[in-house]
Amino acid sequence: MAVLTNGSLFWRSDVRDDLLRADLVLPTLSSVSEETFSKIQRPAPGIHVAQVVKGLIQFRKEYAGEIWLEVFIIPGINTSLRELEGLRAAIEQIAPDRVQVNTLDRPGTEHWVRPASPAELERIRSALGISGLIPVEPIGYELTAGAPMTPEWTDAVALVRELIRRRPCTLDDIAIATGLSRREILKILREIQISSGIQESTEERGIFFFCPE
Incomplete structure (x- = not known):
């Protein structure tokens, strides 16, 4: 079982416990700066990036399965040297099995969201210390035929x-x-997350996604 999540609730021990049964967990961490994290992730009130990072670090200690950490790149927003150095330090502490450096492949719904070029992605991979080791998988927004x-x-x-x-x-x-x-739903949820925000809650049936008014 694979679980896709924005990672905002990993600070809760009950959420981490529920995910221990998964074979693969794919959380997102696109910034360790509070301002940038809030701009990209649009978290629910009371959620701060420091607790998200701490939760991911703790989950790595408790979880025996694979963690594939996604870093969602928005040029000009989370691509400065300071941003990338912070992400690199967090990635080293989280110790995921794989890091996926992703971007839109077309302009987003917000004017400040644009795709990163292949050259930009390669520079970012290098800055994160994963160049040549982990494949970049740009997010595509084409839909499956039919x-x-x-x-x-x-x-x-x-x-x-x-x-x-x-x-x-x-x-x-x-x-x-x-x-x-x-896969298509995940791409759509990412776009909605950027444009208007999504809240997550973990219940008995799994992770629920909700777009507030």
Whole structure:
């Protein structure tokens, strides 16, 4: 079982305990600066990046499975030397099995979000100390051919946004309701996270995603 998460609740021991059964956990950490973290992640009130990092470090100590840490790159936002040095220090402490340096492959819904070029991604990999060791996997936003109800990417984003605005949903809930794959849903959730914010909660059935009004 693989779990995709923004990592904001890893400071809670009950959340970490629930994830110990997973084979693979894929959290996101795109900045260790409070201001930048808030701009990119749009966390729920009371969530701070320091507690997120501490939670990820603690989870690594408790969890025997694989952790693939995603660093979501937005040029001009989390690409300064100070930002990258902070991320590198955090990555060394978290000690994930893999680091995925990702970016949009087209402009986002916010004017300040733009894709990083291959050259920028390579510079960032080098700054993070992982150049040549871990493959960069840029996020693509193309939809799988034949996905129902989603002739356009913007329609798919609007569909998922409306679904999680009405009620909290797991990835499986969204997949059943929309016909999208889990990979496509993850990409859409990232876009919604950047544009308007997403809240997460861990319940008995798994991680629920909710887009507040």
